[in-house]
Amino acid sequence: MSVSEIFETMDYGPAPESAAEALAWLVDHGSRFGHFIDGAFTAPGDGFDSRNPATGEVLATLSQATQAEVDAAVKAARRAQPGWEKLGGHGRARVLYALARLMQKHSRLLAVLETLDNGKPIREARDIDIPLAQRHFYYHAGMAQLMEAELPGREALGVCGQIIPWNFPLLMLAWKIAPALAMGNTVVLKPAEYTSLTALCFADLCRQAGVPKGVVNIVTGDGAVGERIVAHDGIDKIAFTGSTEVGRAIRIATAGSGKALTLELGGKSPYIVFDDADIDSAIEGLVDAIWFNGGQVCCAGSRLLVQEGIAEAFHTRLKARMGKLRIGDPLDKCIDVGAIVDPVQLERIKSLVDGCEGGEVFSAGQVPGAGCFYPPTLITGLHPAHALMQEEIFGPVLVSTTFRTPGEAVQLANNTRYGLAATLWSENVNLALDVAPKLAAGVVWVNGTNMFDAAAGFGGVRESGFGREGGWEGLSAYTRGTGKAKPLAKVEAFAGEGAPADPLDRTAKLYVGGKQARPDGGYSRNVWGKSGALLGQAPLANRKDIRNAVEAATGAAGWARTTGHLRAQILYYMAENLSARAGEFAARIDAMTGKRGGAAEVEASVRRLFTYAAWADKYDGAVKGVPIRGVALAMHEPVGVIGAFCADEAPLLGLVSVIAPAMAMGNRVVAVASEPFPLAATDFYQVLDTSDVPGGVVNILTGSHTELAPQLAGHLGVDAVWSFSSSDLSGVIEREAAGNLKRTWVNSGQTTDWEAAEGRAFLAQATEVKTVWVPYGE
């Protein structure tokens, strides 16, 4: 078309970003890549092609890492780790700063390479992915600098295996590598097989930044390589971002291995529009929610919930907006929606949408004839029961339904196995700030969407995984407490044949829903003292008792909404009532354990209750310094229902040490008492009864830890399981926890010093950090 013709049509025309530099970089590296191990690239081996999804062209040939290569990478990382940690915070900060700077200097190369490899629009790679990746290294250079001063008592985990997805290749690399390195860990990272090129380019930058050999190792390949990393004995921690399905497999594979684990998985994030919202802005927000990176975003706002009264008008305007989206060559600077990463993913999206029965499917925009493209799509008229309202599509497909009231909006939003992110739009500050905390999600965006920053934690609840990336909270995923733990010996119950110590029979039951309940099975076991005296009977709980206790705990959800002040009062009251009966408890403990520590244990338990009464209204969240006009609130929320296997060796203190922090933070607990010495716990029912603890907040079972562990860890309504048992439960708990990907905190057969075991470590396990972004301005 001539200028004068365009003057009339006013079309956009092509605006291509040059790929020449990026292609030249690939050619300079022979267009064949090995792995980056111990500071050098290995010779390319057997492997696979990396293609440009927009054209199908082969960009480079990559190598599939063998077991020997993974071994070499882990070995290099292991060798490098002590020196890297010993370099100190400032030394590591200098290296991370250099990496940030180098990424800035080569920002366009990285952006173009990303777009070629992944198919995302160059605008996104250039304006979002690469700047955020740089920001992560800057931010964590600062964390390295501050580590010694601000994180006393924390040290590196060691060697971290990190497996990242294809949707934000370099950004996810940054999210994984920057905090790991800052805290003194070394890494073996596997990028996704579709999108490894920017990771290899990053490896090149590592050499220029003076990253010591072996600190960063990058191995390429498919899921089989990931499995080799997950299974590797030489790795201390696995961090994974990807599908819930693979995350679950990793949870199972690492169960009982002692490896630390964080998972950032899928989502079906709600996008709620109330009738008082700025509708045009909410629609524009959807462009950033579901058409950002073609909807191939774990936290994509993919489930639209619109208030019924405005739904029709909203959909009409949304469709008009969709018609303005430009789909095509990702390297074009004037493109909104690029290519789908791979034909496999395209097929998956197609089959999900084509199989959609019911609902009205609307697609907009012109899709190029060749290459992996899928049009922006809206499916309206679906009901919550519809599969597409529940399943993650991971493509540019938005599903929509309506709600009537704020309460119903929350119900619908939370009607999902996932809990990664949520978005809500309202001009009413009361409504917005009321709804945000009620949404089951790790991140909530108010009047905006897909806002990210290194200073703000990101991560999910439920089957969206556990652990946070970014902020101070993200560092706990890459550190552990200093100090050596010792193996914990199994604490056996005493046997005996003696007469009852107390001539008047006392019946211990289970404590469920604020009432004493007989065990479902109708069995009890005798509890003998060391000298063989019969101290009493303790019921043997079974899976039905677990069910009942969890049901009672679930029903006590109101506890989460009480104030810290109220919870503090109740915890103090518990301390008061325990103290009043100190002699009785001390005698009971001594009788069961055959030791003389009972009085001290009761005293420590009273102190512990005071500690968490003190914390109940002081474990504050934070306001993060994110680069927007607004605030990102890090809110501490209760985890929900926590199952806990109490320490066997400390019958009372072990119980109090888990229920008190859980209660203080607003959780409900199903505690399984010390297996050999259960009667201090059963005596404790009366303390609970006299201390105004609402029914269901604390539920106590007695019985076999090994029998109950798979039941409690496998219960889909339990949000976290802790174990301090001297039975070997860690493996079974972590394995069974895979069912709903609940959080676990297990002792891995190591001792705990119950005199000292309190404070932030427990509080962190008893809370989720929810990041609520609230941009403001009038």
Added chain:
Amino acid sequence: MDSSTTHSSRTAQALEPRNPGMDLDLDWVRGLQANTSAIERRAATLPGRRSVKKDYQAAWLARAISCIDLTTLAGDDTAGRVARLCAKARQPVRADILDAIGLPDLTVGAVCVYHDMIEPAVAALAGSGIPVAAVSTGFPAGLSPFPLRVAEIEASVAAGAHEIDIVISRRHVLTGNWQALYDEMRAFRAACGEAHVKAILATGELGTLRNVARASVICMMAGADFIKTSTGKEGVNATLPVSLVMIRAIRDYFERTGYRVGYKPAGGISKAKDSLTYLSLIKDELGDRWLRPDLFRFGASSLLGDIERQLEHYVTGRYSVGYRHALA
């Protein structure tokens, strides 16, 4: 309106039914929302989302010129100064450059002056088809006696102005006196007769984007043909966020009434690249129909100079300099 020209963009104005206005609908007004942060985000990312290059850029820049209200609003304006400006309006870009891009007849959208300069402007533009716009109603503050403001419009129309740029009473917006704002605009529109009326909201003095949205809708309800951001005399003039709010109001009005109202950002747009961003904003939010001078104008004086240099660069491949292009 002069219809002697064959310029497609100007004949279009005659085809577009004129917004007759409607009764004041306060439910609509009070329901308007404008989320500042979200609007700013959209505005901030737009330049990164849209890009026009090469032939397309040249064509778009030419389109921008066709939408310029070439303006002089200074106390020292004289008939001679206005005649110079009008000559530039007729020949906004060097003829060799216009020939090279195949648009030899390109002119600006209008010339915009104070009342006393209407007659020299009309005389200087005779036969060109370029309309004369006059700022009115006690521009820029709009605080002269109401009857005088109405009389000023009538005088300007009588003097030959085709378009009247009125200023609204900001105090009506700031005090929420929507009825007064509506009535005032109604009266101004009536006084304009056949002349088209642009309502200047002086957005830099309205305090909030929500007020901008409300004022936009009320002026359209009262029959504005165009809504315009600024006088150019406020501390803050046209911005992308304000533009987004105003054109979304225009879209809303069109969806509800079927009438297209024009948009004129004024003040602060001086770079060719900015003009491209504005055009893409209009294209994406309102649609191609609005990319014509009957529905879109830039109120600008220095913008043209930058576009001229860019067009010479397009034609020659060399970066240009100001003195190679004629002064206004």
